[in-house]
Amino acid sequence: MADDAVLSLKSRVSEAEWRTRVELAALYRLVALHGWDDMIFTHISARVPGPEHHFLINPYGYYFDEITASSLVKVDLDGNIVQETADFINPAGFTIHSAVHAAREDAKFVIHLHTVNGVGVAAQQGGLLPISQNACLLQHQVAYHGYEGLALNHDERERLVADLGDKPLMLLRNHGTLAVGETAAQAWIGIFFLERACAQQVAALSAGPDQVLIAPDQAQAETKTQGRGIGFVAALAWPGALRQLDRKSPGYDA
Numbered sequence: 001m002a003d004d005a006v007l008s009l010k011s012r013v014s015e016a017e018w019r020t021r022v023e024l025a026a027l028y029r030l031v032a033l034h035g036w037d038d039m040i041f042t043h044i045s046a047r048v049p050g051p052e053h054h055f056l057i058n059p060y061g062y063y064f065d066e067i068t069a070s071s072l073v074k075v076d077l078d079g080n081i082v083q084e085t086a087d088f089i090n091p092a093g094f095t096i097h098s099a100v101h102a103a104r105e106d107a108k109f110v111i112h113l114h115t116v117n118g119v120g121v122a123a124q125q126g127g128l129l130p131i132s133q134n135a136c137l138l139q140h141q142v143a144y145h146g147y148e149g150l151a152l153n154h155d156e157r158e159r160l161v162a163d164l165g166d167k168p169l170m171l172l173r174n175h176g177t178l179a180v181g182e183t184a185a186q187a188w189i190g191i192f193f194l195e196r197a198c199a200q201q202v203a204a205l206s207a208g209p210d211q212v213l214i215a216p217d218q219a220q221a222e223t224k225t226q227g228r229g230i231g232f233v234a235a236l237a238w239p240g241a242l243r244q245l246d247r248k249s250p251g252y253d254a
Contacts, residue, residue, distance in 0.1 A: 008254060009070040016049040021069035023184035024056050025252040027111060029245050030188065032064035036195060038114040039063065042176070043093035046184070047101055047108045053077050055101050057094070059087035068254045077102055092151045099157030100164065100180060107180040109187035113195070118177035121198040124205075127171055130215045131204050134197035136223035137230070142194070143167040147174040169194050185238035189230060 010018055024046040031037050031044065040061055048054040056072040058064075074083040079094045093112075100110050121128055127144060130136045145163040148156050164170050168190050170178040177194050181187030204212050215223070245252055 006068060006071045006254075014050070018069065020046050020048060021056060021072050022253045024072055024109070025067050025069045026242055026245055027109065027184055027188060028058060028064045028067035029249045029252045030241055031111070031113065031191075033245070033249055034192075034195075036113050036115045037064040041090070042112055042114050043090065043097055044109070044111045045093070045097040045101065046110075048074060052082075053102070054082055055097065057089055057097060059085070060090045060093075061087070065249060068252055070254060095151040095154060095157060096160065096178075099161050100178075102157075103161035104164075104166075104180060106182050109181045109184050111179045111187050111191045112172075112176060113178075113191065114176040115195055115198070117198040117202045118171075118195055119175065120202050122171040122176060123174050124201075128194075128197060129201055129212075130220050131212050132197055132200040133223065134193050134200060136215050136220050137227040138169060138190075138193055138197055139220075140224055141167050141169050141190075143170040145170055145172050147172065181234075183234070183238075185234040186231065188241060189234035189237055193230075 009021070013021070024044060027044045028037075040063060043057055045055050045057045048056060054074050054076055056074055058067055059071055059073050062071060071087070073081055073085055073087055073089055075081050075089060075094065077098050079089070079091065079098065081088070096112055097110050100107050128135050128139050128142050130139055143164045145160050148159075164178075164180075168180050168186070172178060177191065177198065179187050179190035179194060181190060
């Protein structure tokens with residue numbers, strides 16, 4: 001499963017699909033670069049441009065820093081692999097990602113992680129607290145979904161998407177974090193800020209809940225308004241993220 005064992009698909013798929021594959025592979029590498037991967041578990045997916053409702057997801061067994069544009073597996077909403085490949089996918093990843101892609105036309109990219117800090121905050125009764133600037137920017141954009149066990153039951157999909165609603169971020173209780181975006185850049189900046197807010201909360205609460213300052217209500221409201229420009233920030237930060245990959249984790253675009 002090394003990178004050089006995967007035949008390049010660049011000349012065998014449409015230009016639009018190839019661009020999506022490269023951006024999705026970049027997301028996998030960025031997650032690994034930040035130490036947010038969970039060995040071969042968790043998933044990031046992308047909707048393939050075109051009339052078919054197909055999406056791309058990681059082959060089960062690859063580490064995130066091994067993912068390339070060509071190694072990604074194309075599946076339909078029923079979990080059927082619709083390309084020639086010797087690899088297979090994790091059914092738990094299919095359950096969560098197929099639900100979100102089917103319900104949200106704007107969810108072109110979906111990131112789901114099991115980080116220590118993300119799970120830590122998802123397991124806290126109060127959820128994401130307004131104790132950091134990042135949390136104040138995001139808290140009104142975060143949905144919550146209760147834990148139901150490993151995501152293998154397809155009937156959980158309706159409840160998950162109902163809980164997500166139209167929000168771009170979610171804390172899956174006792175489980176992890178999730179971000180969706182119209183673009184890879186939007187999904188990346190969303191998960192980056194959410195993971196940073198969770199890490200800041202875990203650090204702050206280490207002093208004890210009685211020692212933590214909650215941001216004033218007026219400041220929370222002001223930050224919420226100021227956060228409406230996050231789309232611009234995403235578009236500005238994404239090219240830099242790709243340049244960072246070119247320096248530190250080249251080969252994702254193969």
